[in-house]
Amino acid sequence: MVRAVLSFSKVLTLAFISAVVLLPLASVRAETRVPQSQAEISLGFAPLVKQAAPAVVNIYAKVVRQTQQRSPFMNDPFFDDFFRDFTNPRPRVESSLGSGVILSADGIVVSNYHVVGMATEIRVVTTDKREYDAQVVLADQASDLAILQLDGAADLPFLALRDSDKVEVGELALAIGNPFGVGQTVSSGIVSGLARSGTASGEGFGYYIQTDAPINPGNSGGALIDVNGDLIGINTRILSRSGGSNGIGFAIPANLVREFVKQAHDGAEAFQRPWAGMTGQPVDADLAGSLGMNLPEGMVISELHPKSPFAKAGFEVGDVITEVDGEVVNSPSEMVFRMSVAGLDGISEVTRLRGDRRETLKVEMYAAPNDPPGESLVMNENSALPGFTVGLINPVAIVRLQLPLSASGVAVLDPGPFAGRAGVKAGDILLAINGSLVAAPQDVPRLLEEAGRRVRFDLNRRGQRVSLHMRR
Structure with missing residues (x-):
């Protein structure tokens, strides 16, 4: 009986070691290695959680909305003016609960726009019960991201941003947040998909890391971390018919967060993304055949503004864009994401396919020009x-x-x-x-x-x- 138990234990140990050996190198700071003892195996994710959890905060936000009583004469062209002053707006306070991630020791925090973007009062609470007032310094509804500055913060624990383009499907991932307001909670899973678009509800452009680590209401704005404790994404949405987690959650990639932090540091009042000046569609099997392509790939340009940076670089309607800065592009949402990550005032290398010729062109990244002047x-x-x-x-x-x-x-x-x-x-x-x-x-x-x-x-x-x- 003892021999059987020992054998089963060895099988479990070998299975776990095999899984760990297959993990990719996730960070330049630390190298993934095989556990050296039974004690390390039994610890599970405890050391990782102790390292990362203090950098994830709870956010309490209040929004004051003006509500107006409905007048029975609202749509009457004669009486509406007479009764307009009798339906004065009344303030209504709405509260929301979410999570955030500290990105610097002096209190730079990232969260979701739908958590804090419209808030008139924001209170941030750390895991050691310290409380701070916070101000939104940069927010963008389309990306569903917001950057906060904590008032009077110093020497806070924070998470490092990983290059999210290096994340691979199958990596272990932890989601940390405050679901349902019950307090900080950690859930585990794997990265189950990349470059997900058009699947999560909300205001985002629809370019996400997908994970099966359970994400529930209140997790929004929390951290999705890898096995080294680096931030790979900001939890934002779930795909659910019931409102609860069904094992399909979505996180905004860390590379977009990095660009937000940069623009906030530079003093931007609104998030600026380069202007493509084009419309396009994914190349499916039917379209690939009509374009003479062996396999479907990329995004075909269907419309191009004459002042577009792509038109300036030599692109034309009918060209197929397959890569931006060495990263694969297969849809308009991926194109928007890649350009957002590239930022303004830079030059990106964009690969196009025209007929059977594939070439890479340099494209300037700039905002939509005010040309002709549109006063x-x-x-x-x-x-x-x-x-x-x-x-x-x-x-x-x-x-x-x-x-x-x-x-x-x-x-x-x-x-x-x-x-x-x-x-x-x-x-x-x-x-x-x-x-x-x-x-x-x-x-x-x-x-x-x-x-x-x-x-x-x-x-x-x-x-x-x-x-x-x-x-x-």
């Missing part, structure tokens, strides 16, 4: 339509208003109170006023004056022609 024109209080703001469509306006790359002419930047009530929205392309074409922002004041009391706006709204009428 806005605001109608003043004494004008025909106070607050109505328009501007010339250029690359900056295309990005800001999320317009098609082919958009041109004059766009509505702010409808103001009166045109907004008539249904005009920011981002509408202004085609005509009372049948007279709008060619430049300077045409708008004159056409509104000539329109009299009845105004008809002819608009292009997301490719649909819309006509709206209002009476002044």
Whole structure:
């Protein structure tokens, strides 16, 4: 009986050692090695947790929202103005709970935008019960990331950022956070997928590390670490029909976090990502056949703005982009991620496939240019339509208003109170006023004056022609 138990123990030990031997080298700071004794095996992840957990914090955020009572005359064109003052907005305080990761000894913390991005009050609590007020120094809803600065912090434990492009499927991973507000919790699993896009809910661009380490509500903003205690991602979302963890969680890669920290350190007020000035689609089997490719790979350019940095570098519609800075690109979301990581004012090496010729070109990374100059024109209080703001469509306006790359002419930047009530929205392309074409922002004041009391706006709204009428 004793011999059988010993044999079973040896089998377990050999199995564990085999698993560890297969682990990749995860950090330049430490080398993965085979456990040297039964005592090391029995410790499990305890030393790793003791090292990393103090750098993961709990975040308590409050958001004050203005809510307005609904008037029974809200949509009545006559009574609405009379009863407007009787439905004053009332403040409502909403609380949220999440996690964050300390990245520097002086209190730089990263979390999710959906945890702290709109917060009016943020309180951060460390594992040793120290509490700090915090301020958001850089946040981006599209990436679902936010950088915080803790007030008066010093000598804090922090995690190092690993190169997330070196992470491999099958690596062991730990998720650390505060699920359901029960206190700091650690869950283990593996990296089960890379470059996941379009699978997690939320505001992110959809480029994630996938893990089966359980992630639950409250884990958002917490750490996903490797076997050396380095940060490989920020836990952000789960894929679940019930709201609980089903073993499919997603983390924002550490390389994007690194760029956020850099821009926050440089004093950026908003996260800046290079402008691609293109649209594209993944190359599937059918598309690969029509392009004469042996295997589907990359992203084919379907539209290219003439001022795009890719157009400037020599790319054309129909070219297939396969790599950016040596990393594989297979979808628009991967393209956005690679350019975001590259940052502004640099040069990236982009590999394209044109026919059977593969070559690498250098592409400048810059923000959407304000070319031609797109100064806005605001109608003043004494004008025909106070607050109505328009501007010339250029690359900056295309990005800001999320317009098609082919958009041109004059766009509505702010409808103001009166045109907004008539249904005009920011981002509408202004085609005509009372049948007279709008060619430049300077045409708008004159056409509104000539329109009299009845105004008809002819608009292009997301490719649909819309006509709206209002009476002044």
